[in-house]
Amino acid sequence: MVILNWNGRDFLRRFLPSVLMHSDGATVFVADNASTDDSVALLAQEFPQVRLLQLPDNLGFCQGYNMALDIVREQNCMVFPSALAGVGLELSQSGAAASGFRYYVLLNSDVEVTPGWLRPQRELLEHKPRVAACQPKIRQFSQVPEQRQQFEYAGAGGGYLDQLGYPFCRGRLFDTLETDTGQYDDPRPVAWATGACMLVRAAAWHELGGLEPTFFAHMEEIDLCWRLQNAGHEVWYHGGATVFHVGGGTLHKSNPRKTYLNFRNGLALVYKNTHSAELPGVMISRVALDWVAAARLLLQGATADFQAILRAHWHFVRQLSYWRAQRQRFPPRLRSTERRGVYQGSLVWSYFGQGKRRFSELNPQQLT
Incomplete structure (x- = not known):
């Protein structure tokens, strides 16, 4: 550990x-x-x-x-x-x-573990050889009992992606967090396991070269888990174990540096891992939505975050030859319909356009 x-x-x-x-x-x-x-x-x-x-x-x-x-x-x-x-x-x-x-x-330094938290995950990997990574249930660390019942942003009840590569979780859509009532206790395959608390097979880790070093931080575990699926492995969530995560311990979400990393890494994530047949549409949509987000931040007076998005896009383009080489090193073999933990729709539209705030409100027929 x-x-x-x-x-x-x-x-x-x-x-x-x-x-x-x-x-x-x-x-x-x-x-x-x-x-x-x-x-x-x-x-x-x-x-x-x-x-x-x-x-x-x-x-x-x-x-x-x-x-x-x-x-x-x-x-x-x-x-x-x-x-x-x-x-x-x-x-x-x-x-x-x-x-x-x-x-x-x-394991992040700002995580409180509980008795027996590790055993269910380890037993899952022992009994399912195709599973290469797993996470437990992630709830908020707090001194307030009611808040400790809420899922935590980074991982919650297991990580998912939508068709455009936007990450979300069972128990967390964007910044809306659900209260844990046992609704996500079932073990199941997911798109990604949180880097805040992840059990991973050593052989699979070294097979894929570990985490993407250029990311520095943020979305690195999503990239790893996406590569694991493309390589034929599975990623799971096990709700039989719970840990509590402070979150934002080293870089707060309001920090423009985090904005930069999220947008730069978000583009690199989908470029590296999306199947060739889906890549053009995904990249065009992501760039357009990023510019919508940048314009919204500028109108709100968040000029530092606006500038961070500009830098993120510029640096992504400047490093395109590197991202292309990484894509060739670990070829994206699976379409979105062939990967587990993918919502075959737009989370942005579901959340902001249709007002869906809970994972259970998403169309289950669109979830792989």
């Missing part, structure tokens, strides 16, 4: 105890992205059982995890120790998994 940290001292102090207590004996690594606070000193003083990986610079979420998991693999340290051999790990005499690392857990 690897927790990527950047200036998250307070999150580590608050949430590491629950991780260490409730993770079925999994080995816990903290990969520090060149923090300038005293995160490293805190780990040494208060959590000596945690294995520290100190990265040379702030590499961002994507390259930070890529480097950290490469180091974990090279060190030949087990993610799940021999005490869990009974659930399907084949162990060598040295105590390491005979076939190498079976699973990685990517």
Whole structure:
């Protein structure tokens, strides 16, 4: 299990105890992205059982995890120790998994886990060999009991995409969050699992090269899961386990930098992964809708966000040769109707044009 940290001292102090207590004996690594606070000193003083990986610079979420998991693999340290051999790990005499690392857990530093949160996901991957990644139910972390019943933005009850590649979740359409009443407890295939709390097969991770490093952060897990499906794997959600996520811990949604990353990465996401037969229509529609969003922000006086969208589009075009090479490296083999977790319609129209605010209001016949 690897927790990527950047200036998250307070999150580590608050949430590491629950991780260490409730993770079925999994080995816990903290990969520090060149923090300038005293995160490293805190780990040494208060959590000596945690294995520290100190990265040379702030590499961002994507390259930070890529480097950290490469180091974990090279060190030949087990993610799940021999005490869990009974659930399907084949162990060598040295105590390491005979076939190498079976699973990685990517866990944000601002996540509170609960007793038994890891076992249902691990058992799902053990019993379904085609599943390469899985997430639990994600609810909001809050001191207010009523708010803790709400789904959290980044993952909620499992990630979906619409025909144009816009992400949403069971339990969250755009900024509208539902209250968890058990309506999304069923395990099921989805389009993407959240990077805030993801269990992924090590072999599949390395097969596809991990996270897209140029993304830096935001939508990187969607890109990975889309590539996993194109490569023949499945991505699942398991509602039998729950974690609580603070969200926005390192970059708030009002930050223009986040606006830039979301729009730049959004274009790259659909360009890299959309089937060739669908790509022209999807790209034209996405660019047009991005300009509508930019104009709306300008009218609202949000000039910094407007400028962030302009930069996002310019930088996407400037890097087009790179995105083309990545598309050729991992060819998009599946049409939208052949992928799981896709809404065969426009979420933008359903939400803003038809007033649909809950996942259950979407036409189930349009969901794959």
